[in-house]
Amino acid sequence: MKKWYSSNIKNEILLWFFIVSILPLLFIFILYYFNLKSDYEQHAQKYLTQILNEKVKITNNYINNLKSQLETISLFPITKEQLKKYKKDFSTDKLKNIYQENQFFENLLLKYNYYDMFVIDTKGDVLYTVKKESDLYENLLSGPLKDSGLAWVFKKSKSSLKTEISTFSYYAPSSAKASFIATPIFDKNKIIGVLAFQISEKELFKMIVNYEGLGKSGEIVAGYLDKDGNIISAIPLRHVKDAFENSFVLQSSSKSNKKIPVREALEGKNGCGISVDYRDIKIYAAWKYVQSLGWGMVVKMDYEEIMQPAYNRALINLLILFFVTLFIVIAIIIVTKHIVTPVDILIKRVKSLSNNDTIGTISDERVELNNEIGTLFKTFNDMSKSLYNSRKIIKDYATELESKVELRTKELQISKDELEKTNEKMKRYLDVIDKYVITSSTDLDGIITEVSEAFCKISGYKKAELIGKKHDILRHPATENSFYEELWETITKGKIWHGEIKNLKKDGSYYWVDAIVSPTFNKEDKIEGYSSIRQDITDRKRAQKLSITDPLTKIYNRIHLEESFKEELNRAKRYKTNFSVILLDIDHFKEVNDTYGHDIGDEVLIDIAKILKQNIRATDILGRWGGEEFLIILPQTDILETGLLAEKLRMAIENNTFDKIGKKTCSFGVSEFKESDESSKNIVKRADNALYKAKDLGRNRVVISKE
Incomplete structure (x- = not known):
């Protein structure tokens, strides 16, 4: 059966115009629509996760401050x-x-x-x-x-x-x-x-329950497990009146097999994605476990509200596509008619000429001989006359082609010899790279498929011990999961990741590398694995650490404290926050050096540094200011809280019994940041004045600056 479009060139032209014009536009629109949805989902993921992390951080800080x-x-x-x-x-x-x-x-x-x-x-x-x-x-x-x-x-x-x-x-x-x-x-x-x-x-709900930036459906949900396994709302809800006061059940224990985000968080599984909430409505949510309160916390928005802008944009583009398609169809019909009519005339005349088996000229009053169709007519008339001459030309060309093939064969042999030499040189280069450059390759799951000799040398493993394993075998325990999550998020998107990694050798020691990790693509431009090249920077990292560390007490030195002051000053001015400073001095320290010698004095400095480090927060910055003076920078802390901490540190030192010398005390001066401060000089000066006042009042005490 003859196909409908093959019987007429006009139908075939229309078909191919549709294939090459309309179908690609439809495909592009579909691809655009799904990419648009993906972009909005990724934006929602980042935005909701950011809000969640802020709420969890504020909650943990509030509870930890209360405990402290x-x-x-x-x-x-x-x-x-x-x-x-x-x-x-x-x-x-x-x-x-x-x-x-x-x-x-x-x-x-x-x-x-x-x-x-x-x-x-x-x-x-x-x-x-x-x-x-x-x-x-x-x-x-x-x-x-x-x-x-x-x-x-x-x-x-x-x-x-x-x-x-x-x-x-x-x-x-x-x-x-x-x-x-x-x-x-x-x-x-x-x-x-x-x-x-x-x-x-x-106070707690004022920090947590805030729906700014969460649209009409957005909500912050927090829950805890009661003794029966039910999840109870721990804070007021936007969509349920008096949820906190009435102990609203977010999910009963009988439905625990249905994993809603708050239950995922209570099970210690942090994450984000599409789910359903306690109302059984489709949502996009981010969830996390709040360890300080034993809560599961969720920041969510209805999926329909998140995707509504995407639907609106897609509708506008669909209307544009419709009118573009309509214009193309009209243009195709006009162009096809203009082209096909002269061709139909030519076909009729060619059939007539073929039946008469004559060679002659063709003319028609409806064909303009000065356009392309007219040229086609004239060319057809000349075709039979040139047939004989064409056969002779083909024979001569065949002879010439044989000569050229022979010459080309010799040139290819020469090129082959040069290629073999180049391959040998390249092999030597690759051997040098394998020996001196730290490289590795993995499949899509991170399984190691190839490593260089330089990689084996620095890690202490043999190739057989590494092939088939993941890079987790080299992971240093101090490296946080978020570091590797950020690395994988980058390379799985087809991007190149560059950064510094602390790895663990086979013998238990560590080394630092500057690494570049990039995806490898197949012929279809899809990721088929990952490769990396590294540079050993262990010596540089060690030198960098020594430059900011006091060699005796192993805490920060004055250089790092000065840099930290600049950062805290900038942060306080930019975000209108506060910070305070504790300056302390060992009472009668000169007597220790004069009586017991400088070695015992050094031991006292080391012990006091340890006591201070054990009694401050992880966010506080401790360093040796000079001689027997120590300085502590306390971010986001007012002067009263700082005074309480200074008293705690004073008592810890006073109650400690030092080797050789017995008891020792310290005097403390406390000051806080003021908006008029342009540098650390004024803040430290006020703390220093308070310290000297403590000395004048008999030492072993805390004085808070009132300047």
Whole structure:
């Protein structure tokens, strides 16, 4: 059966114009639509993950600061004295005297915005609260509050001898849900009671529950597991009224096999992607486990709201495609008619000429002989006349072609010899690269398929030990997962990754390399594996570390402290944040050197550096300022919190017994950043003045700058 389009050239032209014009446009539109959806999903992933990380960081910082403040207050002598006095008054029924000396605790409550503070003895008696609610004088082990969150955190802290925190649950004395933080109070290494805070839910929710930038459907969800395995809402919800107050169930235990994001987070699985929420609505979400509270936290938006801009853009482009297609079809019809009509005339005349078996000229009044079709007519007339001459030309050309083939064969032989020499030279070059350049190749799953001899030499492994393994065999334990996640995210997108990596040798030692990792592509331009080239930079990294480290105490030197000051000043001015400084000096240190010698003096400096490092936060910057002076920069910390930390450090040094010399004390000066400060000079000067005032007042004390 003859195909409909092959019987007429006009139909065939229309068909091929459709194939080469319309189909590519449709394909491009489909590709554009799916790429557009992918772009919006990737943007949502980054945006929601960023908001989630900020909320988790703020929450963890808030809880950790509360714990740190509680632990510091529990170390104060006045806290221990008040506890002992309350116990004595409680035992003698002198309850009216219990509130005579509570100004210290009330000031702390106002300063840090706790809801309430509790002093509890080891028997579980609530001896003191600032709010004076019905929980005062109750026993947490046998009284009506024995099943409360306060009783739970008291028993937990007392048994673990550590700071503990409870989840939010209904607390009758406050007629609301409450969470508690508790820490033991020690006297001469013996627990004498427990100090507890009742967290202000308003302060916590003010930091977390903020829907700015999350559109109409966006929501922040946090939940925890109750004793029955149900997931309970830990914060107010946007789409459920009074969810927090009514302990709204985000997912019951009977549906735990259906993994919604908040359950994934509670199982410790951090991630992001398309899912459904507690309303059974399709969403795009990012989720993470909040370790400080035992919550699973989710930042989400309805999938339809995220993709609506993509749908709108796709619709506009579809309309554009329709009108472009319509224009092309009309143009094709006009062009086809203009071309095909003269060709039809030519075909009729050629058939007529073929039937008469005559050679002659062709003419037609409807064909303009000065255009392309006219040229075709004339060419056909000349074709039969030139046939004989063409056969002779072909024969002569064949003879000439044989001669050229023979000559070309000789040239190819010469080229072959030169190619063999080039291959031999290239083989030598490759041997040099294999011996001296650190290279490796992997498949799509990261399985090593090839390594150079230089790679084996620096890592200490043989090729047989590396082929078939992943690069995890070289991973240094100090390298975080996020580092490798960022590397894989880059190369799987077809991009080149460049950075520095700390690797582990077979013998347990480490080395540093400057690495370039790039994807390799097949003929279809698809990624088929990855290759890397590395340079050994171990010596450079070691020299870099030595340049910012004090060689005696192994903490930062003054050069690094000066650079850190510049960074903190810029951050404080740019983001309107605060930071403080502690400057301390060892009292009568010259006597140590004069009496015991400089070696013992160096040991004292090393021990004090260790004590300081063990009692500060990971974000604080500790360094040796000069001689027996040490300096600590505390980012995002006000002067009162810094003063509390300085007192904690002073007590830790005072209570330490140093080898050879026994006891030693230090004097402390504390200052904070002011908007008028243009450099570290003024901040350090104020701390130095406070330090000298501490010296003048008799040493072994903390003085806070009031300048």
